[in-house]
Amino acid sequence: MDQKLLKGKPVTEAVYNRVSQNLAYLKEQGVQPRLTVVLVGEDPASQVYVRRKGKACEKLGILSDTVVLPADISEHHLLDKIKTLNADSRNHGILVQLPLPANINEEKVIMTVAPQKDVDCFHPQNVGLLVSGNPYMLPCTPAGIVEILKYYQLETQSRHVEVVGRSNIDGKPMVNLLLQKNTSANATVTVVHSRTQHISDHIRRADIVIAAIGQPNFIKKEQLKEGSVVIDVGINRIDADNEKGYKLVGDVDFDDVYDTVSKITPVPGGVGPMTIAMLMQNTLTAAAAQNNIKLPSE
Numbered sequence: 489m490d491q492k493l494l495k496g497k498p499v500t501e502a503v504y505n506r507v508s509q510n511l512a513y514l515k516e517q518g519v520q521p522r523l524t525v526v527l528v529g530e531d532p533a534s535q536v537y538v539r540r541k542g543k544a545c546e547k548l549g550i551l552s553d554t555v556v557l558p559a560d561i562s563e564h565h566l567l568d569k570i571k572t573l574n575a576d577s578r579n580h581g582i583l584v585q586l587p588l589p590a591n592i593n594e595e596k597v598i599m600t601v602a603p604q605k606d607v608d609c610f611h612p613q614n615v616g617l618l619v620s621g622n623p624y625m626l627p628c629t630p631a632g633i634v635e636i637l638k639y640y641q642l643e644t645q646s647r648h649v650e651v652v653g654r655s656n657i658d659g660k661p662m663v664n665l666l667l668q669k670n671t672s673a674n675a676t677v678t679v680v681h682s683r684t685q686h687i688s689d690h691i692r693r694a695d696i697v698i699a700a701i702g703q704p705n706f707i708k709k710e711q712l713k714e715g716s717v718v719i720d721v722g723i724n725r726i727d728a729d730n731e732k733g734y735k736l737v738g739d740v741d742f743d744d745v746y747d748t749v750s751k752i753t754p755v756p757g758g759v760g761p762m763t764i765a766m767l768m769q770n771t772l773t774a775a776a777a778q779n780n781i782k783l784p785s786e
């Protein structure tokens with residue numbers, strides 16, 4: 489086995505075991521967790537992600553619905569649909585797949601999802617709880633990255649983690665998770681982004697680099713400290729001479745950095761599968777909270 493590769497699969501298995509225990513417990517209490525995923529339009533990548541979310545629910549025994557809405561739906565109609573889902577007590581989690589068509593204000597959509605059902609941890613109330621150190625829900629991809637680091641016994645405590653990218657989905661919540669006061673976090677975190685000067689100087693000081701930029705093969709070996717750990721959040725489609733006509737690559741140039749790093753997540757098969765595993769956990773967290781139940785393992 490390649491000792492350098494931080495594969496997501498064994499980590500998802502450990503998470504799914506925990507989720508299954510929690511699910512059995514909720515069902516014993518008469519609660520049948522349900523997740524609704526809303527997909528607006530026909531973006532091919534979003535269609536793939538939404539399908540995977542439904543499949544993960546099915547495999548575990550979580551009820552799920554996928555609501556597919558046309559790309560030209562008005563913002564008003566979409567917000568109404570979300571309000572209906574908020575009011576349905578059989579439905580515990582709501583996820584609106586991003587990105588949304590340009591005519592729809594993403595922030596309004598995020599604000600409309602009931603905080604208790606916000607399994608993405610995007611609502612300002614849930615972001616606020618995370619920032620203040622008392623999270624209700626953990627953001628899926630960042631929480632999945634913490635699970636990977638824990639599983640492979642890569643300490644973040646007192647180490648320098650560089651987060652590359654400042655998106656609301658990945659970079660910013662990653663920073664907030666790593667700043668939590670617990671032994672799975674306690675990191676010294678710095679962030680670089682598209683307006684940072686001398687970006688490489690910062691990245692080269694880090695023990696752990698978390699790349700969430702959305703630019704294929706952006707990070708090269710010259711930018712990394714020898715022996716650093718690299719977590720690659722990027723999933724970029726680039727043209728390729730194969731049947732599909734494309735292949736997936738990360739934000740880090742894997743082949744270029746391979747000899748420099750001590751550990752690295754592959755793309756695909758690294759961080760990607762973690763997001764859905766954590767979404768399953770969040771669905772149960774939401775179902776438990778809405779029924780005043782404390783889960784046995786979180």
Ligand code: GUN
Nearest residue numbers: 583584585586587608628
């Ligand atoms: N689009 C890309 N990643 C995500 C995610 O984690 N949640 C949602 N809702 N949309 C996304």
